[in-house]
Amino acid sequence: MPRRAIPLLVSLALAVGLAAWYQSTRRPAGNDPPGPDPANPGLQAEAEPLLEDWPHDQLTLVLSGEQHGYLEPCGCSETQSGGYSRRADLLRQMTKRGFQPVALDLGGLVRRRREQSRLKYQTMLAALGEMAYVAVGVGPEDLALGADFLLSQGTSEETHHVEQSRPGSESTRPPLLGANVRLFDSDDLPGAPIASRLVQSNRHTIGITAILDPVLGKSLEAVGALDDVTIRPPEDVLPAVIDSLIEQGATFLILLSHAPLENSMDLARRFPRFNLVLSAGGPEDPLTDNPRQVGNTTVLSVGQKGKYAGVVGIGPPGTRPKIRFELVNLDDQRFTDHPKMIQAMTTYQQTLEQLDLAAAMLPLDTSGNRRFIGSAQCGQCHTKAMAKWTTTPHADAFESLARGRKGQEHNWVPRTFDAECLACHVTGWEPQEVLPFKSGFVDRNSSAHLLGNGCENCHGPGDRHVELIEAGQLKQALLEVRVTREQARRKTCIACHDLDNSPKFDFETYWPQIAHPERD
Amino acid sequence: MRIIAVILIFVIAFGALFLGVKAWRESTTVMVRPDDPSSLPSPSKNGPHPKAVVVGGTEYDFGIMEQGQESEHIFTIRNDGEAPLRLAANYKGANTCECTVGKLAKNIVEPGQTVQVTVAWGVKKPAIGFAHSARIRTNDPELVTIPFLIKGVIGRRAVIKPSPNWSVGRLEGDATVDVELTVHSEISDSFKLLKIENPSGLLVTRSQALSAEELEALAAVASAAPDDKEKIAKVTARLRAGNNRPLPKAGYKITATVDPQKMAAGPFLETLIIHTDLSEDHKISFRLSGNRSGMIEFMTETTLGTEWNSEKLLLKLGSFSAAKGKSVRVPMLIKNVVGDSTIQVKSTKPKFLKVEFERDENFPAKKNRRYWMTLTVPKGQPPVVMTNRHRGIVTLELDGGTKRSMRFFVGFVSR
Numbered sequence: 001m002p003r004r005a006i007p008l009l010v011s012l013a014l015a016v017g018l019a020a021w022y023q024s025t026r027r028p029a030g031n032d033p034p035g036p037d038p039a040n041p042g043l044q045a046e047a048e049p050l051l052e053d054w055p056h057d058q059l060t061l062v063l064s065g066e067q068h069g070y071l072e073p074c075g076c077s078e079t080q081s082g083g084y085s086r087r088a089d090l091l092r093q094m095t096k097r098g099f100q101p102v103a104l105d106l107g108g109l110v111r112r113r114r115e116q117s118r119l120k121y122q123t124m125l126a127a128l129g130e131m132a133y134v135a136v137g138v139g140p141e142d143l144a145l146g147a148d149f150l151l152s153q154g155t156s157e158e159t160h161h162v163e164q165s166r167p168g169s170e171s172t173r174p175p176l177l178g179a180n181v182r183l184f185d186s187d188d189l190p191g192a193p194i195a196s197r198l199v200q201s202n203r204h205t206i207g208i209t210a211i212l213d214p215v216l217g218k219s220l221e222a223v224g225a226l227d228d229v230t231i232r233p234p235e236d237v238l239p240a241v242i243d244s245l246i247e248q249g250a251t252f253l254i255l256l257s258h259a260p261l262e263n264s265m266d267l268a269r270r271f272p273r274f275n276l277v278l279s280a281g282g283p284e285d286p287l288t289d290n291p292r293q294v295g296n297t298t299v300l301s302v303g304q305k306g307k308y309a310g311v312v313g314i315g316p317p318g319t320r321p322k323i324r325f326e327l328v329n330l331d332d333q334r335f336t337d338h339p340k341m342i343q344a345m346t347t348y349q350q351t352l353e354q355l356d357l358a359a360a361m362l363p364l365d366t367s368g369n370r371r372f373i374g375s376a377q378c379g380q381c382h383t384k385a386m387a388k389w390t391t392t393p394h395a396d397a398f399e400s401l402a403r404g405r406k407g408q409e410h411n412w413v414p415r416t417f418d419a420e421c422l423a424c425h426v427t428g429w430e431p432q433e434v435l436p437f438k439s440g441f442v443d444r445n446s447s448a449h450l451l452g453n454g455c456e457n458c459h460g461p462g463d464r465h466v467e468l469i470e471a472g473q474l475k476q477a478l479l480e481v482r483v484t485r486e487q488a489r490r491k492t493c494i495a496c497h498d499l500d501n502s503p504k505f506d507f508e509t510y511w512p513q514i515a516h517p518e519r520d
Numbered sequence: 521m522r523i524i525a526v527i528l529i530f531v532i533a534f535g536a537l538f539l540g541v542k543a544w545r546e547s548t549t550v551m552v553r554p555d556d557p558s559s560l561p562s563p564s565k566n567g568p569h570p571k572a573v574v575v576g577g578t579e580y581d582f583g584i585m586e587q588g589q590e591s592e593h594i595f596t597i598r599n600d601g602e603a604p605l606r607l608a609a610n611y612k613g614a615n616t617c618e619c620t621v622g623k624l625a626k627n628i629v630e631p632g633q634t635v636q637v638t639v640a641w642g643v644k645k646p647a648i649g650f651a652h653s654a655r656i657r658t659n660d661p662e663l664v665t666i667p668f669l670i671k672g673v674i675g676r677r678a679v680i681k682p683s684p685n686w687s688v689g690r691l692e693g694d695a696t697v698d699v700e701l702t703v704h705s706e707i708s709d710s711f712k713l714l715k716i717e718n719p720s721g722l723l724v725t726r727s728q729a730l731s732a733e734e735l736e737a738l739a740a741v742a743s744a745a746p747d748d749k750e751k752i753a754k755v756t757a758r759l760r761a762g763n764n765r766p767l768p769k770a771g772y773k774i775t776a777t778v779d780p781q782k783m784a785a786g787p788f789l790e791t792l793i794i795h796t797d798l799s800e801d802h803k804i805s806f807r808l809s810g811n812r813s814g815m816i817e818f819m820t821e822t823t824l825g826t827e828w829n830s831e832k833l834l835l836k837l838g839s840f841s842a843a844k845g846k847s848v849r850v851p852m853l854i855k856n857v858v859g860d861s862t863i864q865v866k867s868t869k870p871k872f873l874k875v876e877f878e879r880d881e882n883f884p885a886k887k888n889r890r891y892w893m894t895l896t897v898p899k900g901q902p903p904v905v906m907t908n909r910h911r912g913i914v915t916l917e918l919d920g921g922t923k924r925s926m927r928f929f930v931g932f933v934s935r
Contacts, residue, residue, distance in 0.1 A: 224689050283651035287667050288579060360908035362789040365719035490588035
């Protein structure tokens with residue numbers, strides 16, 4: 001090495017060292033960020049604050065509702081908000097910080113009316129019990145599961161004072177509330193939704209009642225889904241319920257109003273003795289105009305799909321207790337999985353497997369009674385398309401249900417028997433209706449040729465195409481399986497890559513990843 | 521000495537260059553790593569502070585959009601404060617459901633300057649309305665998070681009312697049942713119904729275009745009875761003025777007739793595929809479910825070890841030893857039988873099932889018959905699992921005065 005190069009090399013080394021030192025001492029973006037919270041190392045100081053400066057000794061409610069089947073964060077994308085696990089973690093964190101949260105749910109736990117929905121409802125109600133919920137309303141979707149089913153889920157508890165239980169304590173199924181809901185035309189059936197409940201917490205005696213707006217039951221009534229259910233006008237039942245709760249010493253009245261937001265506000269206007277009305281029917285993300293004030297009554301929404309939990313702090317009993325509200329986004333920055341909820345999900349999936357519900361579903365007819373033949377058969381002629389498909393996540397879609405996505409494997413619960421997952425991870429199902437087609441996937445053993453999101457999910461069942469090819473009718477054969485780019489963009493892809501399950505989906509970005517030659 | 525001087529000059533020059541580039545970069549951008557919350561802007565403790573002002577508000581209404589359509593709106597943020605306003609978008613958890621994307625033209629806004637934020641939205645899912653947010657983090661102590669809200673109404677190319685899934689419940693008798701539905705568009709002023717396809721061929725359908733009056737009644741169906749013209753007019757006027765719900769523009773009424781006699785006993789699921797010219801190869805499906813009563817009932821509560829599910833027409837025998845087999849004798853009711861009819865076993869699955877009947881001659885009901893049925897799984901057969909998916913099937917036939925084919929399912933586990 002020439003001697004003249006030594007100073008240059010030493011200078012460079014020093015400069016690089018200086019740069020590295022500077023970089024290591026560089027602060028995170030922001031002018032003057034606080035350091036990490038030593039009391040809670042799991043929380044990054046820069047994560048959005050949670051219940052900052054809230055007093056612990058006041059009545060604190062945790063409100064949820066309109067879960068619509070989203071036991072897990074909305075959809076299957078790991079970046080989504082919500083899920084029972086994170087909600088349980090919110091309650092755990094609150095309890096650890098000294099709060100005594102009283103949890104209430106508006107109802108609307110499920111979305112569909114199938115055997116799987118009943119199992120999910122049972123799972124969710126038990127999980128709410130684990131989280132020490134003190135009351136759960138009923139939504140039209142819950143009632144549509146059947147009056148007899150609902151009776152089997154309710155508790156036969158009468159209205160009475162109870163000590164508030166805390167998350168983590170021995171769980172009991174929370175009572176179902178529905179002051180204007182009557183099953184089998186009878187007012188005193190054990191297990192039927194009860195009119196109201198009293199709960200004591202932090203110097204308050206909370207009187208809780210719930211209603212279901214008859215308007216929400218109309219579409220279900222029309223298809224005979226609400227047989228044996230009577231939904232009375234709320235104004236017919238609420239006066240007596242309110243009087244009874246006040247007579248029993250309620251200091252704070254809450255209405256769980258399963259009604260459109262405008263109707264809930266109307267109820268707040270007509271029944272001003274309610275301090276708080278939790279309403280359904282708001283936007284999925286109720287970030288603005290929330291809560292609203294109607295006289296002395298606070299009307300609030302917590303959105304849909306369980307993405308948020310509403311936390312309400314209420315000052316000491318008085319003529320008008322001070323109310324504070326925070327809509328907590330159940331994100332993955334501040335909240336983590338809760339072991340009991342993972343266990344609930346595991347049990348749910350195992351029961352789906354034992355009952356074999358997906359395989360027992362009544363299948364749909366396909367247009368023209370076409371049959372699915374499987375991607376391997378397509379690949380016999382379309383070798384280039386097949387070669388491309390095997391490199392895409394579509395080919396691996398079923399296995400991803402078995403082992404979990406990259407980064408999720410550690411506590412993954414296999415979902416290969418869950419119809420709601422299978423619908424987009426196998427071939428031959430109607431994804432949005434979550435129903436199999438005749439000749440579509442049944443299970444791994446009997447439908448090995450239909451594993452993964454195969455050719456026929458986009459192009460349609462292939463048997464007729466093969467028949468036409470063999471008959472030499474090439475033009476008709478092509479028409480049989482043709483999918484235009486516009487059809488794919490507007491309809492085909494988003495059947496699975498929808499808002500919930502593929503929030504980052506962008507056709508122009510994703511399409512090139514699966515684009516394949518039409519023929520060899 | 522000379523060497524040290526050269527080194528020092530190099531170090532100073534390099535350091536100056538590095539710090540200069542650094543300062544220039546920091547004046548125009550903030551390094552935000554989407555998964556690292558520590559990289560987000562946060563307010564200074566001591567000031568001076570920036571002040572973020574959203575020109576024209578944080579909310580925008582897209583109006584009516586169609587599924588698959590994409591649109592965007594540009595919001596403007598102005599810095600009315602005394603220090604640079606630092607901004608971050610698209611960090612983890614910034615956008616609800618990741619459905620909106622906030623794009624920042626720049627990350628640092630000097631006092632008095634503005635920046636534009638593009639919020640894009642693509643309608644991926646059918647729904648009546650949407651309201652989603654994209655959040656921007658700032659170092660303004662009074663506005664740490666700016667929630668931009670976009671909302672709108674989604675118009676659908678084709679809609680089936682009252683529901684794309686309909687149940688006719690349990691069909692006990694033989695009388696036909698009519699189901700009425702409508703298909704309408706919230707996008708097109710007119711369209712053609714090309715074909716109504718029922719792949720099984722078990723339903724009979726007819727259709728008719730909806731009149732203007734019927735379209736209005738359809739719009740107001742949630743609030744007004746079909747014959748309450750005054751209320752329908754009032755409701756549709758309110759809906760038009762509110763502009764928050766798409767209205768039906770054109771449509772058809774479809775009647776589907778179910779003939780119980782054509783349906784196999786047990787639960788059924790029929791599909792109508794409605795082909796239209798709303799777009800190339802456009803079709804929309806209607807599903808009709810129900811349960812055709814099998815005309816058979818078993819009274820198993822009197823019999824130990826068996827259970828009858830009348831909805832699924834499933835007779836459960838429970839679990840038993842394959843070596844020993846199992847035989848049950850259960851009372852069975854066959855409904856609506858007239859004249860001299862005899863019952864015969866047409867087939868069984870698995871074939872080794874044995875079914876025998878003994879009529880209860882003293883049963884008093886005129887239209888119903890009672891039999892004692894003996895169902896036997898013979899001993900020594902191979903172990904089988906006959907559950908929901910692989911049920912046994914017994915097909916029976918009545919002849920004579922009442923000719924009818926009937927079936928029920930059998931479930932058991934032999935070990």
